[in-house]
Amino acid sequence: MPFLSHGSYRIRYEVEGPAKAPAYVLVNGLTQYAELWATYCNALIARQFRVATFDLLGQGASDKPALFISQDDQVEALHLLIKELGDGPVFLSGISFGGVIALRYAIAHGERLAGLVPMSCFAELPPQLFLLGNALRTGLILGGTSYLQDLLLPMNVSDQWLKPVLDKLDSVKRQGWLVNDVYALQNLMESFLDFEPLTPQLASIGVPTMILNGEFDFLTPRALHETLRVHIPNSSLVIIPGAYHAFTLEKPALTVDLLARFAEDVLGGRWQGNKAVWIAPEEAGGAFAPFPAGYDHLRAIPMQGTAR
Amino acid sequence: MSEFFGPLDSEGGVPPRQQTRVAAFLISAHGALARQFAFALPMKLKSAWQTELNAQFYRESEIVSLLLRAATWVPDLALAYMAATWEGAWLLQPIKVIPDQSLALVVDLATRAHAVHASIRPAALLPVEANPHDPFVMALRRIEFESGRLLQAQILLLKGPELVPFRDAVSSALERRHAEIRRLWTEALEGVGIANRRAE
Numbered sequence: 060m061p062f063l064s065h066g067s068y069r070i071r072y073e074v075e076g077p078a079k080a081p082a083y084v085l086v087n088g089l090t091q092y093a094e095l096w097a098t099y100c101n102a103l104i105a106r107q108f109r110v111a112t113f114d115l116l117g118q119g120a121s122d123k124p125a126l127f128i129s130q131d132d133q134v135e136a137l138h139l140l141i142k143e144l145g146d147g148p149v150f151l152s153g154i155s156f157g158g159v160i161a162l163r164y165a166i167a168h169g170e171r172l173a174g175l176v177p178m179s180c181f182a183e184l185p186p187q188l189f190l191l192g193n194a195l196r197t198g199l200i201l202g203g204t205s206y207l208q209d210l211l212l213p214m215n216v217s218d219q220w221l222k223p224v225l226d227k228l229d230s231v232k233r234q235g236w237l238v239n240d241v242y243a244l245q246n247l248m249e250s251f252l253d254f255e256p257l258t259p260q261l262a263s264i265g266v267p268t269m270i271l272n273g274e275f276d277f278l279t280p281r282a283l284h285e286t287l288r289v290h291i292p293n294s295s296l297v298i299i300p301g302a303y304h305a306f307t308l309e310k311p312a313l314t315v316d317l318l319a320r321f322a323e324d325v326l327g328g329r330w331q332g333n334k335a336v337w338i339a340p341e342e343a344g345g346a347f348a349p350f351p352a353g354y355d356h357l358r359a360i361p362m363q364g365t366a367r
Numbered sequence: 368m369s370e371f372f373g374p375l376d377s378e379g380g381v382p383p384r385q386q387t388r389v390a391a392f393l394i395s396a397h398g399a400l401a402r403q404f405a406f407a408l409p410m411k412l413k414s415a416w417q418t419e420l421n422a423q424f425y426r427e428s429e430i431v432s433l434l435l436r437a438a439t440w441v442p443d444l445a446l447a448y449m450a451a452t453w454e455g456a457w458l459l460q461p462i463k464v465i466p467d468q469s470l471a472l473v474v475d476l477a478t479r480a481h482a483v484h485a486s487i488r489p490a491a492l493l494p495v496e497a498n499p500h501d502p503f504v505m506a507l508r509r510i511e512f513e514s515g516r517l518l519q520a521q522i523l524l525l526k527g528p529e530l531v532p533f534r535d536a537v538s539s540a541l542e543r544r545h546a547e548i549r550r551l552w553t554e555a556l557e558g559v560g561i562a563n564r565r566a567e
Contacts, residue, residue: 067542124538124542125481125482125485125538125541125542125545126522126525126526126537126538126541127526127538200515200516200519201516203511203512203515230495233495236491237491240485240486240488241485241515241518242481242484242485242518242522245522
Protein backbone atom coordinates (compact mmCIF):
# COMPACT_ATOMS: atom_id res chain seq x y z
CA MET A 60 0.00 0.00 0.00
CA PRO A 61 1.89 3.14 -1.16
CA PHE A 62 1.85 6.40 0.81
CA LEU A 63 2.64 10.03 0.02
CA SER A 64 4.11 12.28 2.69
CA HIS A 65 2.60 15.63 3.50
CA GLY A 66 4.56 17.08 6.41
CA SER A 67 4.35 14.51 9.16
CA TYR A 68 1.23 12.92 7.69
CA ARG A 69 0.93 9.97 5.31
CA ILE A 70 -1.61 9.80 2.52
CA ARG A 71 -2.53 6.38 1.24
CA TYR A 72 -3.06 6.13 -2.53
CA GLU A 73 -3.34 3.69 -5.40
CA VAL A 74 -2.53 4.20 -9.08
CA GLU A 75 -3.66 1.53 -11.51
CA GLY A 76 -3.86 1.14 -15.26
CA PRO A 77 -1.55 1.73 -18.22
CA ALA A 78 1.27 4.13 -17.27
CA LYS A 79 1.04 6.33 -20.36
CA ALA A 80 -2.74 6.54 -20.52
CA PRO A 81 -4.67 9.67 -19.59
CA ALA A 82 -5.44 9.58 -15.89
CA TYR A 83 -8.60 9.95 -13.85
CA VAL A 84 -8.17 11.03 -10.24
CA LEU A 85 -11.20 10.27 -8.05
CA VAL A 86 -11.75 12.13 -4.78
CA ASN A 87 -13.81 10.57 -1.98
CA GLY A 88 -16.91 11.98 -0.35
CA LEU A 89 -17.01 12.55 3.40
CA THR A 90 -17.57 9.01 4.68
CA GLN A 91 -15.96 7.21 1.73
CA TYR A 92 -12.70 5.30 1.43
CA ALA A 93 -10.64 4.55 -1.65
CA GLU A 94 -11.81 0.95 -2.09
CA LEU A 95 -15.31 2.16 -2.90
CA TRP A 96 -13.98 3.25 -6.29
CA ALA A 97 -12.97 -0.33 -7.22
CA THR A 98 -15.73 -0.68 -9.83
CA TYR A 99 -14.69 2.64 -11.34
CA CYS A 100 -11.04 1.62 -11.47
CA ASN A 101 -11.80 -1.59 -13.32
CA ALA A 102 -14.21 0.02 -15.77
CA LEU A 103 -12.03 3.06 -16.50
CA ILE A 104 -8.92 0.90 -16.94
CA ALA A 105 -10.90 -1.20 -19.40
CA ARG A 106 -11.51 2.01 -21.32
CA GLN A 107 -7.78 2.77 -21.40
CA PHE A 108 -7.53 5.20 -18.52
CA ARG A 109 -5.12 5.19 -15.64
CA VAL A 110 -6.90 5.67 -12.33
CA ALA A 111 -5.65 7.22 -9.10
CA THR A 112 -7.58 6.94 -5.85
CA PHE A 113 -6.61 7.94 -2.33
CA ASP A 114 -7.90 8.45 1.16
CA LEU A 115 -8.13 12.09 2.17
CA LEU A 116 -6.43 13.10 5.39
CA GLY A 117 -8.76 11.85 8.11
CA GLN A 118 -10.13 8.97 6.03
CA GLY A 119 -9.46 5.26 5.65
CA ALA A 120 -5.80 4.30 5.76
CA SER A 121 -4.44 7.85 5.50
CA ASP A 122 -3.32 9.56 8.67
CA LYS A 123 -6.03 11.17 10.74
CA PRO A 124 -4.84 14.49 12.18
CA ALA A 125 -6.11 14.62 15.74
CA LEU A 126 -7.34 18.18 16.07
CA PHE A 127 -7.59 20.07 12.79
CA ILE A 128 -7.73 19.16 9.11
CA SER A 129 -7.65 22.11 6.74
CA GLN A 130 -9.04 21.91 3.24
CA ASP A 131 -5.79 23.52 2.04
CA ASP A 132 -3.97 20.44 3.31
CA GLN A 133 -6.37 18.21 1.38
CA VAL A 134 -5.66 20.19 -1.80
CA GLU A 135 -1.94 19.87 -1.12
CA ALA A 136 -2.31 16.10 -0.67
CA LEU A 137 -4.18 15.93 -3.98
CA HIS A 138 -1.44 18.01 -5.60
CA LEU A 139 1.17 15.53 -4.40
CA LEU A 140 -0.81 12.67 -5.89
CA ILE A 141 -1.24 14.39 -9.25
CA LYS A 142 2.51 15.10 -9.35
CA GLU A 143 3.01 11.34 -9.07
CA LEU A 144 1.14 10.87 -12.34
CA GLY A 145 3.74 12.60 -14.53
CA ASP A 146 2.95 14.97 -17.39
CA GLY A 147 0.07 13.24 -19.19
CA PRO A 148 -3.51 14.50 -19.27
CA VAL A 149 -5.27 14.39 -15.90
CA PHE A 150 -9.03 14.40 -15.38
CA LEU A 151 -10.16 15.16 -11.86
CA SER A 152 -13.47 14.15 -10.38
CA GLY A 153 -14.77 14.31 -6.82
CA ILE A 154 -18.08 13.78 -5.13
CA SER A 155 -19.65 16.02 -2.50
CA PHE A 156 -16.88 16.85 0.00
CA GLY A 157 -14.41 15.49 -2.55
CA GLY A 158 -16.02 17.68 -5.20
CA VAL A 159 -15.24 20.74 -3.11
CA ILE A 160 -11.61 19.63 -2.82
CA ALA A 161 -11.54 19.06 -6.59
CA LEU A 162 -12.95 22.56 -7.19
CA ARG A 163 -10.32 24.04 -4.89
CA TYR A 164 -7.62 22.14 -6.74
CA ALA A 165 -8.91 23.34 -10.11
CA ILE A 166 -8.87 26.93 -8.83
CA ALA A 167 -5.32 26.59 -7.50
CA HIS A 168 -3.73 24.34 -10.12
CA GLY A 169 -6.15 24.30 -13.05
CA GLU A 170 -3.30 24.41 -15.56
CA ARG A 171 -2.44 20.82 -14.60
CA LEU A 172 -5.88 19.48 -15.50
CA ALA A 173 -7.35 18.37 -18.82
CA GLY A 174 -10.85 18.24 -17.38
CA LEU A 175 -12.90 18.51 -14.21
CA VAL A 176 -16.03 16.64 -13.09
CA PRO A 177 -17.58 17.95 -9.86
CA MET A 178 -20.34 15.59 -8.70
CA SER A 179 -23.04 16.39 -6.10
CA CYS A 180 -20.99 19.44 -5.35
CA PHE A 181 -21.26 23.00 -4.06
CA ALA A 182 -19.27 26.21 -3.97
CA GLU A 183 -21.29 27.92 -1.25
CA LEU A 184 -23.00 27.01 2.01
CA PRO A 185 -26.48 28.50 1.75
CA PRO A 186 -28.67 28.26 4.87
CA GLN A 187 -30.25 24.87 4.11
CA LEU A 188 -26.93 23.15 3.49
CA PHE A 189 -25.29 24.96 6.39
CA LEU A 190 -28.03 23.83 8.78
CA LEU A 191 -28.09 20.30 7.37
CA GLY A 192 -24.31 20.12 7.79
CA ASN A 193 -24.61 21.29 11.38
CA ALA A 194 -27.37 18.76 12.08
CA LEU A 195 -25.31 15.95 10.57
CA ARG A 196 -22.35 16.99 12.70
CA THR A 197 -24.53 16.99 15.81
CA GLY A 198 -25.80 13.55 14.80
CA LEU A 199 -22.22 12.33 14.56
CA ILE A 200 -21.35 13.80 17.96
CA LEU A 201 -24.40 12.39 19.74
CA GLY A 202 -24.83 9.12 17.93
CA GLY A 203 -21.46 8.24 16.44
CA THR A 204 -20.50 7.18 12.92
CA SER A 205 -23.30 4.64 12.71
CA TYR A 206 -25.97 7.27 13.34
CA LEU A 207 -24.40 9.61 10.78
CA GLN A 208 -24.58 6.73 8.29
CA ASP A 209 -28.23 6.20 9.26
CA LEU A 210 -28.94 9.83 8.46
CA LEU A 211 -27.01 9.91 5.20
CA LEU A 212 -28.19 6.65 3.65
CA PRO A 213 -31.87 7.52 3.17
CA MET A 214 -30.94 11.02 2.04
CA ASN A 215 -28.41 9.91 -0.50
CA VAL A 216 -29.82 6.88 -2.31
CA SER A 217 -33.19 5.86 -3.72
CA ASP A 218 -35.86 3.51 -2.40
CA GLN A 219 -34.98 1.15 -5.24
CA TRP A 220 -31.42 0.86 -3.94
CA LEU A 221 -32.44 0.66 -0.28
CA LYS A 222 -35.27 -1.85 -0.53
CA PRO A 223 -33.22 -5.00 -1.22
CA VAL A 224 -30.66 -4.14 1.50
CA LEU A 225 -33.11 -2.93 4.12
CA ASP A 226 -32.74 -6.01 6.32
CA LYS A 227 -28.94 -6.00 6.07
CA LEU A 228 -28.11 -2.34 6.53
CA ASP A 229 -25.63 -3.13 9.31
CA SER A 230 -23.48 -5.07 6.88
CA VAL A 231 -23.80 -2.29 4.29
CA LYS A 232 -22.58 0.22 6.88
CA ARG A 233 -19.97 -1.95 8.57
CA GLN A 234 -16.84 -1.24 6.49
CA GLY A 235 -17.54 2.51 6.56
CA TRP A 236 -18.04 2.29 10.31
CA LEU A 237 -14.79 0.34 10.72
CA VAL A 238 -12.55 2.66 8.71
CA ASN A 239 -14.04 5.96 9.85
CA ASP A 240 -13.30 7.43 13.28
CA VAL A 241 -15.67 9.89 14.96
CA TYR A 242 -12.99 12.47 15.69
CA ALA A 243 -11.62 12.34 12.15
CA LEU A 244 -15.05 12.69 10.53
CA GLN A 245 -15.77 15.54 12.92
CA ASN A 246 -12.52 17.24 11.91
CA LEU A 247 -13.45 16.84 8.24
CA MET A 248 -16.87 18.35 8.87
CA GLU A 249 -15.42 21.15 10.96
CA SER A 250 -13.11 22.10 8.10
CA PHE A 251 -16.23 23.93 6.86
CA LEU A 252 -16.47 26.13 9.95
CA ASP A 253 -14.33 28.80 8.28
CA PHE A 254 -15.53 28.02 4.75
CA GLU A 255 -15.54 30.97 2.37
CA PRO A 256 -17.64 30.73 -0.80
CA LEU A 257 -15.64 29.60 -3.81
CA THR A 258 -18.03 31.29 -6.23
CA PRO A 259 -15.91 34.41 -6.86
CA GLN A 260 -13.04 32.15 -7.96
CA LEU A 261 -14.98 29.77 -10.19
CA ALA A 262 -14.46 31.91 -13.29
CA SER A 263 -10.74 31.14 -13.05
CA ILE A 264 -11.43 27.47 -13.82
CA GLY A 265 -10.57 27.37 -17.50
CA VAL A 266 -10.65 23.62 -18.10
CA PRO A 267 -13.57 21.71 -19.62
CA THR A 268 -15.96 20.96 -16.78
CA MET A 269 -18.87 18.53 -16.65
CA ILE A 270 -21.05 19.11 -13.58
CA LEU A 271 -23.04 16.05 -12.52
CA ASN A 272 -26.16 16.45 -10.40
CA GLY A 273 -28.71 13.82 -9.40
CA GLU A 274 -32.27 14.72 -10.33
CA PHE A 275 -33.50 14.18 -6.77
CA ASP A 276 -30.43 15.33 -4.83
CA PHE A 277 -31.86 17.30 -1.95
CA LEU A 278 -28.65 17.44 0.10
CA THR A 279 -26.95 19.50 -2.61
CA PRO A 280 -29.85 20.50 -4.86
CA ARG A 281 -29.83 21.84 -8.39
CA ALA A 282 -29.35 25.48 -7.41
CA LEU A 283 -25.93 24.70 -5.94
CA HIS A 284 -24.81 23.06 -9.20
CA GLU A 285 -26.30 25.96 -11.11
CA THR A 286 -23.82 28.26 -9.38
CA LEU A 287 -21.02 26.13 -10.82
CA ARG A 288 -22.57 26.10 -14.31
CA VAL A 289 -23.09 29.84 -14.38
CA HIS A 290 -19.60 30.75 -13.20
CA ILE A 291 -17.33 28.10 -14.75
CA PRO A 292 -16.86 29.27 -18.34
CA ASN A 293 -16.37 25.99 -20.23
CA SER A 294 -18.93 23.95 -18.34
CA SER A 295 -22.07 21.91 -18.87
CA LEU A 296 -24.54 20.75 -16.27
CA VAL A 297 -25.66 17.14 -16.67
CA ILE A 298 -28.72 16.04 -14.68
CA ILE A 299 -28.81 12.33 -13.91
CA PRO A 300 -32.40 11.02 -14.06
CA GLY A 301 -33.80 9.44 -10.91
CA ALA A 302 -30.52 9.91 -9.04
CA TYR A 303 -29.89 11.15 -5.52
CA HIS A 304 -26.77 12.61 -3.91
CA ALA A 305 -24.73 9.38 -3.90
CA PHE A 306 -25.30 8.37 -7.50
CA THR A 307 -21.69 7.18 -7.76
CA LEU A 308 -22.69 4.41 -5.36
CA GLU A 309 -26.08 3.75 -6.88
CA LYS A 310 -25.37 4.08 -10.60
CA PRO A 311 -21.72 3.16 -11.09
CA ALA A 312 -22.04 1.83 -14.65
CA LEU A 313 -23.76 4.99 -15.86
CA THR A 314 -21.42 7.30 -13.96
CA VAL A 315 -18.28 5.58 -15.26
CA ASP A 316 -19.65 5.86 -18.78
CA LEU A 317 -20.30 9.58 -18.32
CA LEU A 318 -16.79 10.13 -16.96
CA ALA A 319 -15.16 8.19 -19.78
CA ARG A 320 -17.20 9.84 -22.52
CA PHE A 321 -16.42 13.29 -21.13
CA ALA A 322 -12.67 12.60 -21.14
CA GLU A 323 -12.83 11.01 -24.61
CA ASP A 324 -14.70 14.06 -25.93
CA VAL A 325 -12.17 16.45 -24.38
CA LEU A 326 -9.18 14.48 -25.69
CA GLY A 327 -10.82 14.17 -29.12
CA GLY A 328 -11.45 17.93 -29.31
CA ARG A 329 -15.23 17.39 -29.38
CA TRP A 330 -16.13 18.87 -26.00
CA GLN A 331 -18.08 22.10 -26.00
CA GLY A 332 -19.30 23.24 -22.61
CA ASN A 333 -21.36 26.23 -23.64
CA LYS A 334 -22.86 26.30 -20.14
CA ALA A 335 -25.45 23.92 -21.56
CA VAL A 336 -27.90 21.88 -19.51
CA TRP A 337 -28.24 18.20 -20.46
CA ILE A 338 -30.18 15.21 -19.24
CA ALA A 339 -28.00 12.13 -18.94
CA PRO A 340 -29.21 8.82 -20.38
CA GLU A 341 -30.92 6.36 -18.07
CA GLU A 342 -28.34 3.69 -18.87
CA ALA A 343 -24.67 3.63 -19.83
CA GLY A 344 -24.13 4.20 -23.52
CA GLY A 345 -27.43 6.01 -24.08
CA ALA A 346 -27.83 9.39 -25.68
CA PHE A 347 -27.77 12.72 -23.84
CA ALA A 348 -30.84 14.88 -24.26
CA PRO A 349 -30.78 18.66 -24.10
CA PHE A 350 -32.95 20.03 -21.29
CA PRO A 351 -36.22 21.02 -22.99
CA ALA A 352 -36.06 24.56 -24.30
CA GLY A 353 -38.37 27.00 -22.63
CA TYR A 354 -38.51 25.18 -19.30
CA ASP A 355 -36.74 26.09 -16.11
CA HIS A 356 -34.24 23.39 -15.07
CA LEU A 357 -34.21 24.71 -11.52
CA ARG A 358 -37.84 23.80 -10.95
CA ALA A 359 -39.26 20.39 -10.12
CA ILE A 360 -42.46 21.14 -11.99
CA PRO A 361 -42.38 22.06 -15.67
CA MET A 362 -42.49 25.82 -15.43
CA GLN A 363 -42.00 27.78 -18.60
CA GLY A 364 -39.25 30.36 -18.54
CA THR A 365 -35.62 29.62 -18.05
CA ALA A 366 -32.84 30.56 -15.70
CA ARG A 367 -30.31 30.25 -18.53
CA MET B 368 -2.94 -12.68 13.38
CA SER B 369 -6.43 -11.30 12.83
CA GLU B 370 -7.79 -7.76 13.07
CA PHE B 371 -10.66 -9.11 15.15
CA PHE B 372 -11.23 -11.10 18.33
CA GLY B 373 -11.34 -14.83 17.87
CA PRO B 374 -11.79 -17.63 17.43
CA LEU B 375 -15.12 -17.02 19.14
CA ASP B 376 -16.63 -19.74 21.31
CA SER B 377 -19.75 -21.63 20.27
CA GLU B 378 -21.98 -18.91 21.74
CA GLY B 379 -20.20 -16.06 19.97
CA GLY B 380 -18.16 -15.05 23.02
CA VAL B 381 -14.65 -13.55 22.92
CA PRO B 382 -11.80 -15.83 24.16
CA PRO B 383 -11.19 -15.14 27.89
CA ARG B 384 -7.49 -14.41 27.33
CA GLN B 385 -8.38 -11.64 24.88
CA GLN B 386 -11.11 -10.37 27.22
CA THR B 387 -8.62 -10.19 30.08
CA ARG B 388 -5.96 -8.32 28.12
CA VAL B 389 -8.34 -5.80 26.53
CA ALA B 390 -10.29 -5.20 29.73
CA ALA B 391 -7.05 -4.71 31.70
CA PHE B 392 -5.79 -2.12 29.22
CA LEU B 393 -9.09 -0.24 29.17
CA ILE B 394 -9.40 -0.32 32.97
CA SER B 395 -5.87 1.04 33.28
CA ALA B 396 -6.50 3.87 30.76
CA HIS B 397 -10.00 4.85 31.88
CA GLY B 398 -9.16 4.26 35.53
CA ALA B 399 -6.26 6.72 35.30
CA LEU B 400 -8.57 9.28 33.72
CA ALA B 401 -11.17 8.68 36.45
CA ARG B 402 -8.55 9.23 39.17
CA GLN B 403 -7.28 12.42 37.62
CA PHE B 404 -10.77 13.79 36.98
CA ALA B 405 -11.58 13.00 40.61
CA PHE B 406 -8.58 15.05 41.80
CA ALA B 407 -9.58 17.94 39.55
CA LEU B 408 -13.23 17.89 40.68
CA PRO B 409 -13.97 20.38 43.46
CA MET B 410 -16.45 19.55 46.23
CA LYS B 411 -18.50 22.59 45.27
CA LEU B 412 -18.82 23.47 41.59
CA LYS B 413 -18.02 27.09 40.80
CA SER B 414 -18.21 27.16 36.99
CA ALA B 415 -20.60 25.69 34.47
CA TRP B 416 -17.81 23.72 32.73
CA GLN B 417 -17.16 21.82 35.95
CA THR B 418 -20.48 20.01 35.44
CA GLU B 419 -18.78 18.32 32.48
CA LEU B 420 -15.84 17.39 34.70
CA ASN B 421 -18.31 15.72 37.03
CA ALA B 422 -19.84 13.82 34.11
CA GLN B 423 -16.44 12.73 32.82
CA PHE B 424 -15.46 11.41 36.26
CA TYR B 425 -18.60 9.31 36.57
CA ARG B 426 -18.51 8.00 32.96
CA GLU B 427 -14.88 6.90 33.38
CA SER B 428 -15.75 5.22 36.67
CA GLU B 429 -18.70 3.53 35.01
CA ILE B 430 -16.42 2.12 32.29
CA VAL B 431 -14.08 0.65 34.92
CA SER B 432 -16.99 -0.83 36.87
CA LEU B 433 -18.55 -2.22 33.72
CA LEU B 434 -15.39 -3.98 32.57
CA LEU B 435 -14.65 -5.43 36.00
CA ARG B 436 -18.04 -7.11 35.91
CA ALA B 437 -18.50 -7.88 32.21
CA ALA B 438 -15.12 -9.43 31.38
CA THR B 439 -14.18 -13.04 31.96
CA TRP B 440 -10.83 -12.94 33.76
CA VAL B 441 -8.03 -15.51 33.41
CA PRO B 442 -4.39 -15.34 34.57
CA ASP B 443 -2.18 -13.28 32.22
CA LEU B 444 1.46 -13.23 33.28
CA ALA B 445 2.39 -10.46 30.86
CA LEU B 446 -0.01 -8.11 32.58
CA ALA B 447 2.37 -7.37 35.45
CA TYR B 448 4.94 -5.81 33.13
CA MET B 449 2.44 -4.30 30.76
CA ALA B 450 0.34 -2.67 33.47
CA ALA B 451 3.46 -1.01 34.87
CA THR B 452 4.27 0.38 31.41
CA TRP B 453 0.71 1.60 30.95
CA GLU B 454 0.55 3.29 34.33
CA GLY B 455 3.83 5.05 33.56
CA ALA B 456 2.36 6.40 30.34
CA TRP B 457 -0.62 7.92 32.15
CA LEU B 458 1.60 10.14 34.29
CA LEU B 459 1.14 13.85 33.74
CA GLN B 460 3.37 15.50 31.14
CA PRO B 461 2.45 19.20 31.18
CA ILE B 462 3.12 21.10 27.96
CA LYS B 463 6.10 23.34 28.62
CA VAL B 464 5.16 26.26 26.38
CA ILE B 465 2.00 27.00 28.37
CA PRO B 466 3.16 29.27 31.21
CA ASP B 467 0.04 28.78 33.36
CA GLN B 468 0.91 25.51 35.12
CA SER B 469 -2.65 24.60 36.00
CA LEU B 470 -3.74 25.14 32.39
CA ALA B 471 -0.77 23.11 31.17
CA LEU B 472 -1.85 20.21 33.41
CA VAL B 473 -5.45 20.44 32.24
CA VAL B 474 -4.30 20.42 28.61
CA ASP B 475 -2.15 17.36 29.25
CA LEU B 476 -5.07 15.55 30.83
CA ALA B 477 -7.27 16.55 27.89
CA THR B 478 -4.76 15.33 25.30
CA ARG B 479 -4.57 11.94 26.99
CA ALA B 480 -8.34 11.70 27.36
CA HIS B 481 -8.70 12.69 23.69
CA ALA B 482 -6.25 9.97 22.64
CA VAL B 483 -7.97 7.30 24.77
CA HIS B 484 -11.47 8.26 23.64
CA ALA B 485 -10.62 8.85 19.98
CA SER B 486 -8.05 6.30 18.96
CA ILE B 487 -8.99 3.27 21.09
CA ARG B 488 -11.94 1.57 19.41
CA PRO B 489 -12.60 -1.69 21.24
CA ALA B 490 -15.90 -2.38 19.46
CA ALA B 491 -14.07 -2.35 16.11
CA LEU B 492 -12.34 -5.55 17.24
CA LEU B 493 -15.63 -7.44 17.35
CA PRO B 494 -16.23 -9.73 14.39
CA VAL B 495 -19.67 -9.78 12.79
CA GLU B 496 -20.42 -13.11 14.48
CA ALA B 497 -19.91 -11.79 18.03
CA ASN B 498 -22.97 -12.43 20.18
CA PRO B 499 -24.71 -9.07 20.74
CA HIS B 500 -26.24 -10.43 23.98
CA ASP B 501 -22.87 -11.27 25.52
CA PRO B 502 -22.06 -8.81 28.35
CA PHE B 503 -18.44 -8.27 27.25
CA VAL B 504 -19.51 -7.59 23.66
CA MET B 505 -22.17 -5.17 24.87
CA ALA B 506 -19.69 -3.51 27.23
CA LEU B 507 -17.19 -2.82 24.43
CA ARG B 508 -19.92 -1.33 22.23
CA ARG B 509 -21.06 0.86 25.08
CA ILE B 510 -17.51 2.01 25.88
CA GLU B 511 -16.82 2.97 22.28
CA PHE B 512 -20.13 4.81 22.00
CA GLU B 513 -19.60 6.69 25.27
CA SER B 514 -16.02 7.51 24.29
CA GLY B 515 -17.31 9.37 21.22
CA ARG B 516 -19.44 11.54 23.48
CA LEU B 517 -16.83 12.03 26.21
CA LEU B 518 -14.41 13.13 23.51
CA GLN B 519 -16.45 16.24 22.84
CA ALA B 520 -15.34 17.91 26.06
CA GLN B 521 -11.70 17.41 25.09
CA ILE B 522 -12.33 18.73 21.58
CA LEU B 523 -14.04 21.84 22.95
CA LEU B 524 -11.15 22.55 25.28
CA LEU B 525 -8.32 21.78 22.88
CA LYS B 526 -9.87 23.74 20.01
CA GLY B 527 -11.03 26.52 22.32
CA PRO B 528 -10.03 30.19 22.20
CA GLU B 529 -7.88 29.97 25.33
CA LEU B 530 -5.44 27.68 23.55
CA VAL B 531 -5.25 29.49 20.21
CA PRO B 532 -1.82 31.02 21.08
CA PHE B 533 -0.50 27.51 21.75
CA ARG B 534 -2.22 25.74 18.87
CA ASP B 535 0.90 24.19 17.31
CA ALA B 536 2.24 22.98 20.65
CA VAL B 537 -1.15 21.55 21.62
CA SER B 538 -1.52 19.80 18.26
CA SER B 539 1.97 18.32 18.54
CA ALA B 540 1.36 17.14 22.10
CA LEU B 541 -1.93 15.59 21.04
CA GLU B 542 -0.38 13.77 18.08
CA ARG B 543 2.34 12.45 20.41
CA ARG B 544 -0.26 11.21 22.87
CA HIS B 545 -2.24 9.53 20.10
CA ALA B 546 0.88 7.78 18.80
CA GLU B 547 1.93 6.69 22.29
CA ILE B 548 -1.48 5.29 23.22
CA ARG B 549 -1.90 3.62 19.82
CA ARG B 550 1.49 1.94 20.33
CA LEU B 551 0.54 0.65 23.80
CA TRP B 552 -2.82 -0.58 22.50
CA THR B 553 -1.15 -2.29 19.54
CA GLU B 554 1.35 -4.06 21.83
CA ALA B 555 -1.41 -5.16 24.19
CA LEU B 556 -3.42 -6.61 21.31
CA GLU B 557 -0.49 -8.29 19.57
CA GLY B 558 0.19 -10.35 22.69
CA VAL B 559 -3.19 -12.00 22.33
CA GLY B 560 -3.11 -12.53 18.57
CA ILE B 561 -4.85 -9.38 17.36
CA ALA B 562 -3.34 -7.01 14.78
CA ASN B 563 -4.32 -3.38 15.27
CA ARG B 564 -5.27 -2.07 11.85
CA ARG B 565 -4.32 1.41 13.06
CA ALA B 566 -0.80 0.39 14.07
CA GLU B 567 1.98 2.91 13.32
